[in-house]
Amino acid sequence: MGKHRLMVVEDESILRMDIKEMLIENGYEVVAEANSGDKAIELAATRKPDLIVMDIKMPKMNGIKASRIIYQAFQIPALLLTAYSERDLVEEAKNAHILGYLVKPVTERDLIPAVEIALAQANRLKAMANDIKKMEEKIQDQKIIQRAKGILMEVYQVSEEQAFKMLRSYSMNHGMTMRKVADSILLNRKLESDATAI
Ligand SMILES: [Mg+2]
The missing domain is CATH 3.40.50.2300 (Response regulator)
Known part of the structure; x- marks a missing residue:
């Protein structure tokens, strides 16, 4: 450190x-x-x-x-x-x-312990803020994955479980996170609907 x-x-x-x-x-x-x-x-x-x-x-x-x-x-x-x-x-x-x-x-006697305690607390604050951010990201990931699953279920007429497996195997085979795959599915859907609107 x-x-x-x-x-x-x-x-x-x-x-x-x-x-x-x-x-x-x-x-x-x-x-x-x-x-x-x-x-x-x-x-x-x-x-x-x-x-x-x-x-x-x-x-x-x-x-x-x-x-x-x-x-x-x-x-x-x-x-x-x-x-x-x-x-x-x-x-x-x-x-x-x-x-x-x-x-x-x-005085030095007061300052240094106070700084030490404050730094320890600052670290805890930072870790907590990080945890919250990660949790929020996870929730957002789940939302997007959920929506992508819905699209797959509709397009391929599959069950939720099958849709999940499709997402997961695509993500493993292409070295992409599930979230990335889900993002692409959502983007694709958006492009399609924009195209039909033209
Ligand atoms: Mg002053």
Whole structure:
């Protein structure tokens, strides 16, 4: 496994450098740093870090809004930095993509375990999103295969089981997935019906 890639977003440059150094010293790669929410969004798009350490209070766009936008667009979660006086903002930040928050001043003792936990959670989030995507694809495959089977049953006057066998043996003989075969059958049907419409 390669180094974890992090982005640090903090408008106070000294603190930003401190955090960056702590991360590097602990074996992380800091692939981007930003001093504003806007810049963070831009860099998240190009650098695609695994996790963002994000200050809440920054001029123009705050860290909560920026992290929400980044998560929606790129599914990159964030660990928030907050001053003690901003505790009310933390309420607002209770969201799936916020994997924790650190109260300033940030010490290495607090930062590193928080980053570790956040990265583990980020991995779980990613795996879960992947599972959901695969499940959705499977459901879609089944729908298409079902429709293709219906066409075969109608055209060849065969039972559902026979239609399924036809699909399966074509897919095995031609090294195509069942979904690909089903797609072709559906496309064929569409071309035929378009042709008769002309
Ligand atoms: Mg700030």
